[in-house]
Amino acid sequence: MTESKRETERKYEVPAADGTGWLPDLTGVAGIESVVDQGIEELDAVYYDTDDLRLAGASATLRRRTGGSDAGWHLKLPLTADSREEVRAPLSGTVPDALRDLALSRSRGAELKPVVRIRASRGVRRLVGADRTALAELSIDVVRAEPLHGDATPAAWIEMEVEVATDTDPGFLDAVERTLSESGVGRAPTPSKLARALRETGLKASRAPEEHAGTVVPGSAGDEVRRYVEAQVRALVDLDPAVRRERPDSVHRMRVTCRRLRSVLRSYRPVLDRAVTDPVREELKWLGSRLADARDQEVLLERFTSRIEALPPELLFGPVSARLRVWDVGSASDARRRTLDALGSDRYLALLDSLAALARRPPLRDTAAGDARKVMGRAILKEYGRLEGRVAHALELPPGPARDTALHQARKAAKKTRYVTESACEPLGRPAERFGKRVKNVQKVLGGHQDSVVARRALWKLASAAQSAGEPGFVWGLLYGREQAAADARERELPAAWAKASRPKLRKTFGS
Structure with missing residues (x-):
C-alpha cells in the first residue's frame, strides 16, 4: 500500500x-x-x-x-x-x-x-x-x-x-x-x-553513461534533433509512473509522446541512421497500440456520459446509464490489463534501453552536421507535401466509408507535420510556430471527425447489446445521429482550415 x-x-x-x-x-x-x-x-x-x-x-x-x-x-x-x-x-x-x-x-x-x-x-x-x-x-x-x-x-x-x-x-x-x-x-x-x-x-557509477557522440556540432541539425529526442524520451520516462497510477490524461500524454518520437525519427531519416531508428519506431508503435484501447475507452466514456446528461429526461428511455456502466467496466478493465502487461514486459524494458541509448548517443549521419534551418525546413516541407496530397484525395471523395478512411489518413499526416514543425520551432522561429498552429487546427478538425467515426462504431455495439437484452434502443440511435451530424460539420470546416495552412509562400519560407 x-x-x-x-x-x-x-x-x-x-x-x-x-x-x-x-x-x-x-x-x-x-x-x-x-x-x-x-x-x-x-x-x-x-x-x-x-x-x-x-x-x-x-x-x-x-x-x-x-x-x-x-x-x-x-x-x-x-x-x-x-x-x-x-x-x-x-x-x-x-x-x-x-x-x-x-x-x-x-x-x-x-x-x-x-x-x-x-x-x-x-x-x-x-x-x-x-x-x-x-x-x-x-x-x-x-x-x-x-x-x-x-x-x-x-x-x-x-x-x-x-x-x-x-x-x-x-x-x-x-x-x-x-x-x-x-x-x-x-x-x-x-x-x-x-x-x-x-x-x-566522489561516489562514481560503476559504469558511467556514454557521452554524446563527438560528431554532434552545437547548433547543427543533429544537435537540434538530439535535443528534441532527449526531451521526448524524458517525457515518456516521467509519464510511466503516472500511467501505472491511473493519473488523469496520463495514458493520452504517453501515447502522444510515442507518436512524437515515431514521427520525428521518421521525418529526420536524413539526420539519423534508419538502420538504428526504424526498429525503435516499430517498438514505439507497439507501445502506442497497447495504450490506445485505454485512451479510446476513456474518451468515449467521457463523450457518451456528457451527451446522455445533456438529454432531456423525457428522452431517456430504458436503463441507459446502467448499460453504459456495464460496457465501460468490461472494456476499461481489459484495456487497463493490456496496458499494465505491456509496461511490465521485457519488450518494454528493451525499448527503454534503446531509447536511452538513442538519446545518449544518437546515430548521426553526415547530414546531421548541416545547417539546422535548412535541414529541418526540408523535413517540414516533405511532411507537408504528404499532408497536402492526402487532404486533396479526401476532399475529392464522396461522403461515406472511403472518405472517412481518407480523412483519417490525412489526420495522421497532419500529426506528423505538426510534430516535425514543433521540433524545428527553435531554429526556425515564428514562421514555424505560426505554421504549427495552423496545422494543429487542421488536425483538430480531422480529429473531431475521426472521434465521431469511432463513437458511431461503439454506439452501434451498445445499441445491439441493448436490443439483445430487450431494452429500448432509442437513445443510442439518437446519439448515433448526433455523431453523424458532428462528423458532417467537421467535414464542412475542413476546406477553410486547410486553406489557412496551405499558403503559397510556405515552400519559400521553409525552403530558403
Whole structure:
C-alpha cells in the first residue's frame, strides 16, 4: 500500500558552523506571525539506486528512512524545479514492489542496491501564520553521508530546507528567499541530499553513461534533433509512473509522446541512421497500440456520459446509464490489463534501453552536421507535401466509408507535420510556430471527425447489446445521429482550415 504527496521545497547553504546564529528573523515575512521551535529529529536513510546511478541521473531518489514522523520507504519523482511527488510505502526489509514498479522506467529493470547512507540531525521550526496555521517548515540539517560501495570517502555538511505546507501558495518561497538572500543566505549547490552526497563523497557509477557522440556540432541539425529526442524520451520516462497510477490524461500524454518520437525519427531519416531508428519506431508503435484501447475507452466514456446528461429526461428511455456502466467496466478493465502487461514486459524494458541509448548517443549521419534551418525546413516541407496530397484525395471523395478512411489518413499526416514543425520551432522561429498552429487546427478538425467515426462504431455495439437484452434502443440511435451530424460539420470546416495552412509562400519560407 502506498500514499503520495506533493513536496515543494528549496534548499540553502548554511553560512555559519553552528547552523543557528545566522538565521534571520522571519516574523512578518509573507504572513509569518511566529517561528515555533519543534525540537531535534534524528533521521537515518539508506538510498538505493542502480550500479550506474540511473535514478539519480533522472532526478529521482529512492530511500529507506527511519526516524522522524514519516519513517518508511520514499520514492521522489520530479515535477517542477521546486516540487516533487513523494510516494511512500511502509518500512520493510526490501524495496517494496509498488515502488520498484514506479521506478522501472528509470531503472530499466537493473537491480536496485544500497549506494549511500545519509544521517541527519534535523532542527525543525514551524513557520506559523496569523490563524495559527502552519505555512511552512524550516529545518536545519547537520548531514553525514557514507558511501556504501566504491572508493568514495565520507562527507559532512550543514544545509537548510524550507518546505511549504500543502495549502500554502508556492510564491511564499520567493518572499522567504528574498529575506534569506538579504542576510547573505544562498541556494544549496544541489537540489537533493543524495545529489550532494554523490558530489561531496566522489561516489562514481560503476559504469558511467556514454557521452554524446563527438560528431554532434552545437547548433547543427543533429544537435537540434538530439535535443528534441532527449526531451521526448524524458517525457515518456516521467509519464510511466503516472500511467501505472491511473493519473488523469496520463495514458493520452504517453501515447502522444510515442507518436512524437515515431514521427520525428521518421521525418529526420536524413539526420539519423534508419538502420538504428526504424526498429525503435516499430517498438514505439507497439507501445502506442497497447495504450490506445485505454485512451479510446476513456474518451468515449467521457463523450457518451456528457451527451446522455445533456438529454432531456423525457428522452431517456430504458436503463441507459446502467448499460453504459456495464460496457465501460468490461472494456476499461481489459484495456487497463493490456496496458499494465505491456509496461511490465521485457519488450518494454528493451525499448527503454534503446531509447536511452538513442538519446545518449544518437546515430548521426553526415547530414546531421548541416545547417539546422535548412535541414529541418526540408523535413517540414516533405511532411507537408504528404499532408497536402492526402487532404486533396479526401476532399475529392464522396461522403461515406472511403472518405472517412481518407480523412483519417490525412489526420495522421497532419500529426506528423505538426510534430516535425514543433521540433524545428527553435531554429526556425515564428514562421514555424505560426505554421504549427495552423496545422494543429487542421488536425483538430480531422480529429473531431475521426472521434465521431469511432463513437458511431461503439454506439452501434451498445445499441445491439441493448436490443439483445430487450431494452429500448432509442437513445443510442439518437446519439448515433448526433455523431453523424458532428462528423458532417467537421467535414464542412475542413476546406477553410486547410486553406489557412496551405499558403503559397510556405515552400519559400521553409525552403530558403
